[in-house]
């Protein structure tokens with residue numbers, strides 16, 4: 378198992394290019410199940426979550442060719458509708474195969490994802506939506522088993538704008554008879570990317586990015602291969618937010634590019650309010666040395682609110698800002714696992730129910746720390762960049778799930794960072 382050693386404090390410089398968004402790739406890979414033709418992706422991020430998802434598609438019978446830099450999926454060959462526990466347990470997002478399998482094959486059996494470190498993460502909203510569309514769902518021996526004589530378009534109002542449920546229902550609706558209307562749908566940029574993918578492959582989708590999405594179902598027998606079978610996925614807004622915060626925490630001049638800053642406007646607005654000097658254009662953000670920032674209060678919320686996935690990273694920045702800050706987490710019940718590790722590095726953070734109160738400190742000390750989940754790990758890297766001395770960060774397999782070439786990217790920005798065998 379590898380670990381990272383960061384020698385701080387660091388000043389960064391140069392440009393970092395953002396990879397394709399993991400959270401857009403996963404639903405779009407699931408959506409390839411819908412369309413029985415070759416589909417090619419350029420630059421899928423080299424992440425363990427993406428490799429797992431490709432393995433799930435292969436286990437269903439899909440053919441795949443090429444490496445993640447140019448990957449072709451042939452889903453015409455899919456002949457199984459069961460996603461096994463052994464693969465699903467590695468990644469909760471596997472539940473995203475349920476909607477497309479059911480839509481195309483009228484049957485799907487997917488191991489029920491367990492909880493994960495940040496919360497219990499049920500799938501009731503996914504399942505009740507599919508039931509409204511005419512699926513019969515049973516839970517047997519840890520598997521969700523869904524069957525239908527043919528899905529029908531339905532009007533579905535989501536109890537919460539769940540990202541995964543919105544994606545699953547959009548995909549289920551593609552071969553349903555009639556129009557499916559999703560109200561209180563998630564509005565994240567990854568939803569819009571999935572809609573654009575479905576549209577490229579001939580589906581009529583209206584309203585993605587708003588609270589109401591309409592998917593016009595059609596008959597699978599009428600499907601004709603589309604000529605343009607290459608799809609480019611959007612840049613990863615959470616990876617981008619992480620590097621922007623890294624630039625500010627280290628008081629550095631760096632450019633973070635190849636993503637849409639509009640996708641993180643809540644983060645950029647918060648940083649600006651804290652006193653960050655940012656130059657924002659269509660394709661990226663430049664951080665300018667901004668000195669010590671001021672504290673502020675944030676509440677995580679569904680898009681366009683402040684993303685829960687950038688909460689830990691912002692908290693690391695707040696930990697070395699002036700005055701006090703407050704972070705209230707409203708999406709996941711257990712998303713403060715980075716707090717004890719940050720405190721070990723000298724931060725002053727107190728938990729109060731679903732909130733964390735952060736009093737900025739002048740400097741951080743190095744300490745051995747441990748990754749607990751993907752974004753918590755990013756907060757430790759950011760803190761390691763500013764702490765005095767050698768910070769040893771273990772269990773970095775969490776980072777390999779979601780940050781492509783993190784070590785190489787920070788090294789290229791001039792960070793004193795090593796990746797060693799633990």
Ligand code: UD1
Pocket residue numbers: 399400401403470496497498499500501502503504537538539540541542567685686708709710
């Ligand atoms: C996605 C992202 C994840 C991000 C999250 C919120 C992917 C692969 N992951 O996760 O990085 O943190 O959105 O932006 O895209 N819920 C229910 N019942 C359901 C579904 C969800 O109660 O059926 C709850 C969850 O437990 C959670 C909240 O709704 O508390 C948000 O979950 P959701 O939006 O579904 O997140 P994911 O799609 O799992």
